[in-house]
Amino acid sequence: MSEPQGQDAARLDEINLRPPGLVMRLDRLGSFHQSRLSFMRILLRRMKREEWTFTRPRFAIDADGVGTALYTATTPERTYTLVAFAHDLPPEMRSDRVIATAWDATFTLHDGVPSEADIERLRANVPLQEAGRVSASELTLSRANRSVRLWSAVVAALAAGRQPEVELIESVGYLMRTTAVYGSGKFGAADRQAIEDRDELQAPFQVEMLTVYLIRAFVLDLVEHMASTISPEATRLEPALRRRLGIGNSTGLGMAPFLLTHPKLVNNWIAAREQALGRVRRVEKASHEEIEQFRSFVRRSRRQVSTWRSEHPAQQQKLVALKDDLDQLDSYLASTQTVALLEGAYPWDALIDWAHQTLTLEGQELLVSLVLEPYGHLVDDLTSTMHADESSPTLIDGSLSVAEVRRRLTSNYGWCLDTDWSAPEADARVWYVSEEKLEPRLGERYEEPISDFEQPLQPARDAARFHAELVGWDDDVTLGEVLRCRPEHRHTARRLMVVNEAPYAEICDNTIHAEMLPIDLLRAKLSFFGATHFDPRSDRWVRINMFRGAPLPEELHSADPDGWVYPADTPP
Numbered sequence: 001m002s003e004p005q006g007q008d009a010a011r012l013d014e015i016n017l018r019p020p021g022l023v024m025r026l027d028r029l030g031s032f033h034q035s036r037l038s039f040m041r042i043l044l045r046r047m048k049r050e051e052w053t054f055t056r057p058r059f060a061i062d063a064d065g066v067g068t069a070l071y072t073a074t075t076p077e078r079t080y081t082l083v084a085f086a087h088d089l090p091p092e093m094r095s096d097r098v099i100a101t102a103w104d105a106t107f108t109l110h111d112g113v114p115s116e117a118d119i120e121r122l123r124a125n126v127p128l129q130e131a132g133r134v135s136a137s138e139l140t141l142s143r144a145n146r147s148v149r150l151w152s153a154v155v156a157a158l159a160a161g162r163q164p165e166v167e168l169i170e171s172v173g174y175l176m177r178t179t180a181v182y183g184s185g186k187f188g189a190a191d192r193q194a195i196e197d198r199d200e201l202q203a204p205f206q207v208e209m210l211t212v213y214l215i216r217a218f219v220l221d222l223v224e225h226m227a228s229t230i231s232p233e234a235t236r237l238e239p240a241l242r243r244r245l246g247i248g249n250s251t252g253l254g255m256a257p258f259l260l261t262h263p264k265l266v267n268n269w270i271a272a273r274e275q276a277l278g279r280v281r282r283v284e285k286a287s288h289e290e291i292e293q294f295r296s297f298v299r300r301s302r303r304q305v306s307t308w309r310s311e312h313p314a315q316q317q318k319l320v321a322l323k324d325d326l327d328q329l330d331s332y333l334a335s336t337q338t339v340a341l342l343e344g345a346y347p348w349d350a351l352i353d354w355a356h357q358t359l360t361l362e363g364q365e366l367l368v369s370l371v372l373e374p375y376g377h378l379v380d381d382l383t384s385t386m387h388a389d390e391s392s393p394t395l396i397d398g399s400l401s402v403a404e405v406r407r408r409l410t411s412n413y414g415w416c417l418d419t420d421w422s423a424p425e426a427d428a429r430v431w432y433v434s435e436e437k438l439e440p441r442l443g444e445r446y447e448e449p450i451s452d453f454e455q456p457l458q459p460a461r462d463a464a465r466f467h468a469e470l471v472g473w474d475d476d477v478t479l480g481e482v483l484r485c486r487p488e489h490r491h492t493a494r495r496l497m498v499v500n501e502a503p504y505a506e507i508c509d510n511t512i513h514a515e516m517l518p519i520d521l522l523r524a525k526l527s528f529f530g531a532t533h534f535d536p537r538s539d540r541w542v543r544i545n546m547f548r549g550a551p552l553p554e555e556l557h558s559a560d561p562d563g564w565v566y567p568a569d570t571p572p
Contacts, residue, residue, distance in 0.1 A: 039530055054074070
């Protein structure tokens with residue numbers, strides 16, 4: 001291919017990564033969608049490429065829905081086993097709250113094939129969840145509750161020998177929802193360091209995604225089993241309906257601080273996504289096949305969005321706007337001018353520019369995901385850059401001069417240095433940890449006596465305070481000397497070491513403002529998981545769907561490990 005010349009070369013020079021000041025705003029992060037770089041899709045691509053095999057060596061569940069099941073996933077080098085315990089849970093005990101003590105099903109992912117002694121040990125602990133303990137032979141701990149309305153309808157339909165109503169399946173999308181998938185050393189499970197050298201677990205959250213994928217297989221088998229206990233004439237779910245059922249998840253404030261407490265990891269996630277977009281924007285000429293693939297994914301995304309339901313007014317408004325965005329995109333793509341644009345030079349750069357000027361944040365960020373779809377060969381390798389070693393604290397370079405520290409603060413936090421932090425609305429919230437559950441919480445500074453328990457989750461305010469402190473210091477004084485006298489700024493100095501080298505590490509917004517929406521933090525993280533159908537129940541917790549539409553284990557050898565997120569294409 002010849003080098004771009006003239007105007008094309010100038011255009012290429014102008015295509016840069018989107019700046020952190022644009023990308024890292026909370027309202028944009030809260031509009032992210034899954035993409036080729038999402039962790040579910042990374043896992044499924046690997047499963048197919050490496051020809052993983054799946055078995056169900058045990059399914060000992062009685063007519064009351066109580067018992068034990070084992071599901072194995074075997075890679076070229078090792079085996080992982082989901083140990084599932086099904087329970088007969090009284091309706092009054094069913095709760096998605098973190099303070100719940102009983103669930104419809106509980107799970108752990110065992111490293112290898114468990115012995116009978118292992119299973120008995122786990123049976124005594126896993127159903128207790130936080131109140132029990134697992135060992136370094138376990139990688140995750142999880143639990144799930146039924147979606148009662150859909151569960152009952154599906155069991156009744158299958159027991160009667162018929163398939164459940166498609167409309168009902170689409171309206172809910174899952175038979176069970178998890179309320180936690182714990183990993184990385186919690187409650188005795190293996191630390192991340194114990195498995196980080198395994199190729200199949202290099203990408204973030206792969207053991208958690210594998211756990212959920214196997215839970216989905218168990219739940220589908222369990223609902224068919226319960227129907228069979230009612231009638232010998234019971235039928236099984238048709239494969240197409242099985243695929244349309246994912247695993248729900250209820251996620252609350254406990255996850256929200258993650259984007260603040262893991263700056264290196266967050267930088268690598270966002271940087272990979274932005275580099276992927278940058279690579280596609282720099283495509284000089286799109287092939288006919290690539291253009292048609294993109295058009296197909298636009299049509300399919302419209303179908304996916306049409307099945308997205310939410311009970312939250314704010315999300316309902318965003319969905320209306322997103323549907324309008326897709327209407328505008330569809331009309332734009334049908335115009336003669338855009339046909340020429342897509343066949344011309346740097347088509348995806350031009351399309352993204354149009355979206356930034358025309359669509360809402362939801363539409364802009366969905367388009368980011370869609371333009372990546374035809375370009376797996378360009379972007380999928382970026383998944384190898386998305387992990388980060390955060391096992392040791394970043395060292396503070398105490399030799400830096402005050403002048404250099406000021407420069408770095410201005411460069412990385414200039415957007416917040418002029419904020420009036422004495423204004424009640426700017427300093428309205430307090431992040432703290434609850435004594436009861438040791439979970440992050442968000443309180444009102446001027447309404448509750450909680451300021452003394454504040455966690456360092458307001459980097460913008462703390463950076464501004466550090467910058468103000470340095471006004472009184474000479475330029476050539478070292479950072480070490482400043483921190484010796486004012487150690488309360490050590491956490492900000494340490495964070496500055498990271499942020500200065502990782503442009504997407506910091507959220508460019510006030511995380512304690514009176515109008516800050518924690519749901520934006522949740523949405524951003526869950527989009528990287530690969531979640532779909534976000535349904536906020538407040539500004540502090542959300543329900544999602546995972547693996548909805550994904551190939552079943554028995555289908556992976558011949559199925560598309562990527563396109564399942566979007567319903568099958570139909571003529572426009």
